[in-house]
Amino acid sequence: METITIKDIAKALNLSTSTVSRALRNSYEINPETKRLVMEYAEKMNYRPNPIALSLKDSKSRAIGVIIPEIANYFFSQLINGIESIAYNLGYHVVIFQSHESFERELANTHYLVSRKVDGLLVSLSSLTTDINHFEELMEKGMPIVFFDRVPQTDNTHKIIADNFEGSYKATAHLIETGKRRIAHITSPRYLSITSERLGGYRKALEDHGIVYDESYVKYCHHGGMVTSENEEAVQQLLDMPEPPDAIFAASDRLTTGCMAVLVKNKIRIPQEIGMIGFTNIAVAQLFNPPLSAVVQPALDMGQQATELLIQLIENPKRVSGFETRCLQTRLDIRQSTTGEIKEEI
Amino acid sequence: METITIKDIAKALNLSTSTVSRALRNSYEINPETKRLVMEYAEKMNYRPNPIALSLKDSKSRAIGVIIPEIANYFFSQLINGIESIAYNLGYHVVIFQSHESFERELANTHYLVSRKVDGLLVSLSSLTTDINHFEELMEKGMPIVFFDRVPQTDNTHKIIADNFEGSYKATAHLIETGKRRIAHITSPRYLSITSERLGGYRKALEDHGIVYDESYVKYCHHGGMVTSENEEAVQQLLDMPEPPDAIFAASDRLTTGCMAVLVKNKIRIPQEIGMIGFTNIAVAQLFNPPLSAVVQPALDMGQQATELLIQLIENPKRVSGFETRCLQTRLDIRQSTTGEIKEEI
DNA sequence: TTGTACGCGTTATCAG
DNA sequence: CTGATAACGCGTACAA
Numbered sequence: 001m002e003t004i005t006i007k008d009i010a011k012a013l014n015l016s017t018s019t020v021s022r023a024l025r026n027s028y029e030i031n032p033e034t035k036r037l038v039m040e041y042a043e044k045m046n047y048r049p050n051p052i053a054l055s056l057k058d059s060k061s062r063a064i065g066v067i068i069p070e071i072a073n074y075f076f077s078q079l080i081n082g083i084e085s086i087a088y089n090l091g092y093h094v095v096i097f098q099s100h101e102s103f104e105r106e107l108a109n110t111h112y113l114v115s116r117k118v119d120g121l122l123v124s125l126s127s128l129t130t131d132i133n134h135f136e137e138l139m140e141k142g143m144p145i146v147f148f149d150r151v152p153q154t155d156n157t158h159k160i161i162a163d164n165f166e167g168s169y170k171a172t173a174h175l176i177e178t179g180k181r182r183i184a185h186i187t188s189p190r191y192l193s194i195t196s197e198r199l200g201g202y203r204k205a206l207e208d209h210g211i212v213y214d215e216s217y218v219k220y221c222h223h224g225g226m227v228t229s230e231n232e233e234a235v236q237q238l239l240d241m242p243e244p245p246d247a248i249f250a251a252s253d254r255l256t257t258g259c260m261a262v263l264v265k266n267k268i269r270i271p272q273e274i275g276m277i278g279f280t281n282i283a284v285a286q287l288f289n290p291p292l293s294a295v296v297q298p299a300l301d302m303g304q305q306a307t308e309l310l311i312q313l314i315e316n317p318k319r320v321s322g323f324e325t326r327c328l329q330t331r332l333d334i335r336q337s338t339t340g341e342i343k344e345e346i
Numbered sequence: 347m348e349t350i351t352i353k354d355i356a357k358a359l360n361l362s363t364s365t366v367s368r369a370l371r372n373s374y375e376i377n378p379e380t381k382r383l384v385m386e387y388a389e390k391m392n393y394r395p396n397p398i399a400l401s402l403k404d405s406k407s408r409a410i411g412v413i414i415p416e417i418a419n420y421f422f423s424q425l426i427n428g429i430e431s432i433a434y435n436l437g438y439h440v441v442i443f444q445s446h447e448s449f450e451r452e453l454a455n456t457h458y459l460v461s462r463k464v465d466g467l468l469v470s471l472s473s474l475t476t477d478i479n480h481f482e483e484l485m486e487k488g489m490p491i492v493f494f495d496r497v498p499q500t501d502n503t504h505k506i507i508a509d510n511f512e513g514s515y516k517a518t519a520h521l522i523e524t525g526k527r528r529i530a531h532i533t534s535p536r537y538l539s540i541t542s543e544r545l546g547g548y549r550k551a552l553e554d555h556g557i558v559y560d561e562s563y564v565k566y567c568h569h570g571g572m573v574t575s576e577n578e579e580a581v582q583q584l585l586d587m588p589e590p591p592d593a594i595f596a597a598s599d600r601l602t603t604g605c606m607a608v609l610v611k612n613k614i615r616i617p618q619e620i621g622m623i624g625f626t627n628i629a630v631a632q633l634f635n636p637p638l639s640a641v642v643q644p645a646l647d648m649g650q651q652a653t654e655l656l657i658q659l660i661e662n663p664k665r666v667s668g669f670e671t672r673c674l675q676t677r678l679d680i681r682q683s684t685t686g687e688i689k690e691e692i
Numbered sequence: 693t694t695g696t697a698c699g700c701g702t703t704a705t706c707a708g
Numbered sequence: 709c710t711g712a713t714a715a716c717g718c719g720t721a722c723a724a
Contacts, residue, residue, distance in 0.1 A: 003461070005701055016711045021703060031709060048461050052407075053701035055398045056716050071426055072629075077418035084444065093458060096442050098430065112439060115349070115394050257630050264633060282630070283418075284603050287610060289635030351717055362695045367719060377693055399717035402700050 004045045013041060024049075055117050063093040064310060065113035066122045069101050069150075069224065073253050075281040075299050076124070079148070082303020083122060090311050092119070099126040101226045110134050120144040120310045125151070127189050127224035144313035148306045149297075151193045151325075158313065159325040160306040164194050164279075167295040167330030168201025168249075171277050174293070175247045176209045178338050180275050184217040184238050184245035186231075186255050188224040195220070198251050198279060217245055225254030235262040247275035247338075256280040260292070276337040291335035298328045350391045359383060370395075401463050409439040410656060411459035412468045415447050415496075415570065419599050421627040421645050422470070425494070428649020429468060436657050438465070445472040447572045456480050466490040466656045471497070473535050473570035490659035494652045495643075497539045497671075504659070505671040506652040510540055510625075513641040513676030514547025514595075517623050520639070521593045522555045524684050526621050530563040530584050530591035532577075532601050534570040541566070544597050544625060563591055571600030581608040593621035593684075602626040606638065606683075622683040637681035644674045 006024070010017045015034070023030050023038035024047075041047075055061045064087060068076045080096060087094045095118060099106035106126045111134075113121065123135065123145060132152045139145055139157070151159040175183050185202050188195045203213050219234035221227075231254075238245050248263075250256040256278025263270060270276050270290055277293040278285075285292040305326055313320055352370070356363045361380070369376045369384035370393075387393075401407040410433060414422045426442060433440045441464060443455035452472045457480075459467065469481065469491060478498045485491055485503070497505040521529050531548050534541045549559050565580035567573075577600075584591050594609075596602040602624025609616060616622050616636055623639040624631075631638040651672055659666055 006703095007701075017701085018703075018712075019710055021701095022710085025703085029709060034709085048457065050402075050701050051458075051461050052398055052401045052463055053716090054703085056396075056402050056700090056718095057702055057704095059716080061398075071417055072420065072423035074418065077423065080417055081444075098427075111394065112397075115397050117396075117398055257633065260633055261630075284607075284628070284630065284634070287603065287606055287634045288630070289633065289637070291635070352719095353717075363718080364696075364720075365694055368694090371719085375693060380693080396717050399700090400719085402702095402716090403718055405700075 003050070004047050005050065006047075009038060009041055009045070009047060013037060059117055060119055061093075061117045062091060063095055063116070063118050064120045064122060064307070064314075065109075065116070065118035066094060066096045067099055067106060067109050067113070068096070068124045069126050070098050070226070071096070074283055075149075075253050075297060078281055078299035079303040082300040083307045084303075085300075086304050086307040086311070092311065099129075101127045101224050103128045103131075107134055110138070114138060114143065120146070120314045122306050122310055123147050124149045125192065127192055127222070127226075130191050144310055144317070146306045146310040146313070148302055149194060153191075153193055153196075156323055158309055158320075158323055160302050160309065161193070161197075161325065161327055162297040162302065162330050163327050164197035164330075165201040165204070167279065167297070167332070168198040168251075169205045170201075170330070170332045171249055171279065171293075171295045172202045172205035173209065174332065174334065175249060175275055175277060175338060176205065176211065178247075178271070178275060178340070180247035181211060182214075182217065182243060182245045183211075183247045183249060184219065185249050185251065186219045186221065186234050186238075186259055187251035188255070189220055189222055192224075195251065202249060216241065221255060225252060225258050228258060231255065231258030232262050235259055239266065239268075245274060247271070247277070250276075250278040250280070253278075253280045253282055256292070256294070257282065260288070264289075270337050271340040275340075285333065286335060288337070290337045290340070293335045293338040294333045296331045296333055298330070302328055349396070350393050351396065352393075355384065355387055355391070355393060359387060405463055406465055407439075407463045408437060409441055409462070409464050410466045410468060410653070410660075411455075411462070411464035412440060412442045413445055413452060413455050413459070414442070414470045415472050416444050416572070417442070420629055421495075421599050421643060424627055424645035425649040428646040429653045430649075431646075432650050432653040432657070438657065445475075447473045447570050449474045449477075453480055456484070460484060460489065466492070466660045468652050468656055469493050470495045471538065473538055473568070473572075476537050490656055490663070492652045492656040492659070494648055495540060499537075499539055499542075502669055504655055504669055506648050506655065507539070507543075507671065507673055508643040508648065508676050509673050510543035510676075511547040511550070513625065513643070513678070514544040514597075515551045516547075516676070516678045517595055517625065517639075517641045518548045518551035519555065520678065520680065521595060521621055521623060521684060522551065522557065524593075524617070524621060524686075526593035527557060528560075528563065528589060528591045529557075529593045529595060530565065531595050531597065532565045532567065532580050532584075532605055533597035534566065534601070535568055536566055538570075541597065548595060562587065567601060571598060571604050574604060577601065577604030578608050581605055585612065585614075591620060593617070593623070596622075596624045596626070599624075599626045599628055602638070602640070603628065606634070610635075616683050617686040621686075631679065632681060634683070636683045636686070639681045639684040640679045642677045642679055644676070648674055 006020050010020045023035045097109035146158045148160040221230045250259045279295045356366045369381045445452035492504045494506040567576045596605045625641045
């Protein structure tokens with residue numbers, strides 16, 4: 001009474017299961033009449049092949065696994081939409097797991113997805129991941145993996161990233177052009193790819209404009225902003241400095257909103273006292289007070305490109321030669337949190 | 347060379363697969379010594395039972411399917427966190443699908459999840475779903491389903507909802523108390539449960555305060571705000587009225603931010619010209635300009651309760667008597683978009 | 693205490 | 709053109 005199987009059809013039509021199977025797959029070696037009969041009956045009974053059985057049979061699932069730090073984040077949820085749009089069109093299903101910035105959960109999710117026989121993996125590392133052995137082992141076993149955004153610092157993987165250095169450079173240079181000099185950078189843990197790349201752009205921009213890089217203006221948040229107190233502490237430390245920063249450049253969605261919240265709570269005027277810019281995809285930046293300047297990543301595009309590459313890897317591994325790192329351009333959205341255009345009083 | 351199976355262990359240890367199977371499940375009828383041998387070898391080889399095979403065997407997957415309109419939405423992503431927290435602890439995995447407010451995709455996702463043998467379903471209906479036949483059929487076949495937020499308007503389902511009427515009443519009454527009289531309501535399609543419940547609370551509050559309900563102040567957005575132009579059109583129509591509203595109450599995350607964006611674009615002063623409140627869980631409402639008043643749903647709690655109920659239904663169907671509708675309290679966060687406290691000039 | 697055989701749903705192989 | 713059988717990985721009834 002549950003779902004109908006090939007066996008049920010065979011019984012009902014007095015055929016063998018293999019004949020039914022072939023008829024359904026439109027095999028050339030089946031009598032057209034038989035074919036019609038089977039097709040019609042299957043249609044009528046609303047037959048659907050059991051993907052579980054198929055997976056078991058040929059260790060393929062037409063499903064791709066996604067492991068990301070968290071969903072409640074504009075960047076990642078836009079990215080998921082990009083992933084889904086491609087996967088859906090190419091007949092793949094998407095299974096999403098959150099690491100919640102925890103290495104253990106990333107590990108557990110990976111194991112589970114693999115045992116679930118996903119055909120490939122799209123991964124953005126948790127902020128606490130330093131060891132990528134589990135992924136390397138999988139790749140050696142032939143599992144296609146494409147990393148995006150937070151990628152391993154090794155050469156032998158496929159990666160889709162934003163041009164973090166450039167984006168960061170533009171943001172920092174922009175702050176400098178608005179007259180800021182003591183620019184703080186609040187960022188994720190040191191060993192993350194995005195951290196060093198964004199730090200690099202920040203640093204280069206400072207140097208190019210004759211500003212000495214001062215390490216005490218850089219704050220690393222171990223949990224990437226997942227823990228609120230981290231943000232507060234970082235900002236508070238900056239504010240308590242003998243020479244507090246006159247601008248803050250936050251390196252991610254979480255860090256940006258967290259940091260801005262602290263500034264607002266402390267009634268600090270943005271950008272007069274402290275200018276503010278974030279590496280963030282938050283959709284409502286223009287509704288903020290003041291409207292928030294931001295470096296925006298092409299999240300949808302990143303998701304799409306990562307998925308295209310992954311499915312290419314799954315279906316045509318031979319045709320992909322070597323490891324590729326695609327680097328996508330960021331966009332700088334300038335708003336009042338850095339320019340401070342006079343707003344109408346309300 | 348891929349993953350190791352029970353058969354491999356049996357071969358290596360010169361045992362039968364059944365002995366290995368039983369040893370691994372710690373069966374009482376196995377020689378402790380054999381058991382130890384098997385356990386150790388399995389551990390060493392990093393053996394993991396193949397969930398696909400298990401699923402195929404007993405049509406259970408220890409996975410629950412989630413179908414929601416979209417992920418890139420604070421309410422739903424918080425809700426997912428609630429779902430995951432419970433599921434994870436109880437040993438279930440969560441598979442998430444988005445309907446993107448499309449009935450067809452909701453249908454396709456449902457079919458796929460079912461064929462994937464999920465043990466149960468958590469569903470929030472798309473804004474275009476009027477026909478819930480596909481879910482009813484599943485329930486008749488014994489598939490446990492719990493609806494949340496956007497639930498069917500029938501009695502024979504399990505539901506977890508927020509007290510939409512009450513939340514809506516509080517929001518509307520609050521606007522009235524701030525002196526507003528021509529209060530518009532921008533909402534989702536008519537036939538959604540949340541729409542009628544929220545509309546009901548809005549209407550009752552008006553009446554209780556001696557304000558005549560005027561249908562022309564109510565705008566339904568067919569796609570629930572997914573299509574930007576819809577928002578703009580609705581707001582524009584309101585602004586173009588001979589007596590435009592002096593406050594707007596938006597019924598969801600998307601509608602709220604969309605609506606506010608239009609007001610900002612039109613340089614309308616909030617709340618002096620138009621007061622604004624939203625039924626939204628957006629995490630950064632206090633960063634808005636002006637900080638946004640909101641009716642907040644207990645999203646995390648809703649996710650947890652829905653999941654608890656579902657797993658109860660899966661594991662102990664007998665113990666759940668009849669259909670239950672749990673109704674959770676909302677919270678009213680009052681901020682300047684309705685009270686208009688003077689803000690410091692910046 | 694251990695081993696054999698079967699079934700879950702499907703397809704590929706081989707035989708007829 | 710069609711049918712029987714094995715196999716994917718696992719658990720379990722039944723046999724020894």
